[in-house]
Amino acid sequence: MDEWKPNFSLDGRVVLVTGGSRGLGQAMARALAASGATVVLNGRSCGPLEQERDAIRAAGYNADFAAFAVDDAAAAKAGIHEVAKRHGGLYGLVNNAGHQRRHPIEEMTDEAFEDVVAVHLTAAFRLMREAVAIMRANPGGPIGRIVSTSSVTASHGRKNVYPYAAAKSGLEAMARVGAAEFGAEGITCNAIAPGYFLTEINTPLLDDKAFTDWVTGRTPAGRWADPSELGGAVTFLMSPAASYVNGHVLVVDGGMTAVL
Numbered sequence: 001m002d003e004w005k006p007n008f009s010l011d012g013r014v015v016l017v018t019g020g021s022r023g024l025g026q027a028m029a030r031a032l033a034a035s036g037a038t039v040v041l042n043g044r045s046c047g048p049l050e051q052e053r054d055a056i057r058a059a060g061y062n063a064d065f066a067a068f069a070v071d072d073a074a075a076a077k078a079g080i081h082e083v084a085k086r087h088g089g090l091y092g093l094v095n096n097a098g099h100q101r102r103h104p105i106e107e108m109t110d111e112a113f114e115d116v117v118a119v120h121l122t123a124a125f126r127l128m129r130e131a132v133a134i135m136r137a138n139p140g141g142p143i144g145r146i147v148s149t150s151s152v153t154a155s156h157g158r159k160n161v162y163p164y165a166a167a168k169s170g171l172e173a174m175a176r177v178g179a180a181e182f183g184a185e186g187i188t189c190n191a192i193a194p195g196y197f198l199t200e201i202n203t204p205l206l207d208d209k210a211f212t213d214w215v216t217g218r219t220p221a222g223r224w225a226d227p228s229e230l231g232g233a234v235t236f237l238m239s240p241a242a243s244y245v246n247g248h249v250l251v252v253d254g255g256m257t258a259v260l
């Protein structure tokens with residue numbers, strides 16, 4: 001019975017993935033493209049975006065790119081509206097672009113704190129605001145999916161990551177506010193909280209043997225995660241099958257935060 005089968009297909013859906021040139025954004029974009037979406041990759045440098053767009057197309061899927069800094073308010077607003085104009089609307093937004101600045105509190109300057117919050121949280125809010133306006137005007141009526149990449153540090157403290165953890169908690173809170181505000185319009189707003197994945201942002205941690213030993217020992221899976229292991233979570237939250245999942249934080253951490 002076809003109607004019994006959950007619909008995970010993203011055929012014909014346009015999804016903008018910020019920070020889509022490498023790491024988790026790249027892996028999520030590949031999974032979304034392989035599930036039928038036309039993915040629009042964002043990042044600041046054209047070269048890696050063009051390369052990744054070509055790789056996705058070479059695999060037989062649909063991809064485009066839009067280069068802008070998410071924390072440049074004017075560029076981000078123009079960028080997301082240009083994407084919607086080019087593709088006739090926007091179904092999905094993955095707020096994923098990010099970086100990290102780790103410092104003990106006495107060395108964490110206002111500039112560093114504000115920079116991390118600007119990229120992870122303020123930029124995500126602005127893109128969400130523009131995305132909702134576009135999603136409300138989608139051909140065929142309002143529909144949309146917003147998914148933000150949070151982190152296990154939103155709910156579990158680690159030293160030296162004040163602005164990062166604060167911004168990630170803010171993303172999870174905004175997913176709940178979005179669910180309350182536009183859930184009745186068929187636009188859902190969720191977050192994914194990854195544990196420790198093998199990407200560039202974690203290079204300083206990977207170089208620290210004591211830290212990597214702690215991750216493998218602390219995680220029931222007994223290892224770091226491969227970026228491709230985020231593909232299922234984002235595809236689910238983006239899909240028609242997740243139409244009643246709203247304001248949720250989906251933890252993908254190999255069990256790390258489930259155990260003592």
Ligand SMILES: NC(=O)c1ccc[n+]([C@@H]2O[C@H](COP(=O)([O-])OP(=O)(O)OC[C@H]3O[C@@H](n4cnc5c(N)ncnc54)[C@H](OP(=O)(O)O)[C@@H]3O)[C@@H](O)[C@H]2O)c1
Pocket residue numbers: 018019020021022023024025042043044045048068069070071096097098099119120149150151152193194195196197198199200201202
């Ligand atoms: N890796 C993990 O274990 C982990 C765990 C939890 C959460 N996360 C979160 O997952 C997200 C992706 O992290 P990652 O590990 O994949 O990092 P990554 O490999 O360093 O990739 C970061 C991506 O963001 C883009 N980017 C950075 N600043 C940007 C800006 N201002 N405007 C637009 N694009 C920007 C980068 O491209 P350009 O440099 O070309 O702009 C790149 O595509 C981040 O939000 C991070 O906090 C990661």
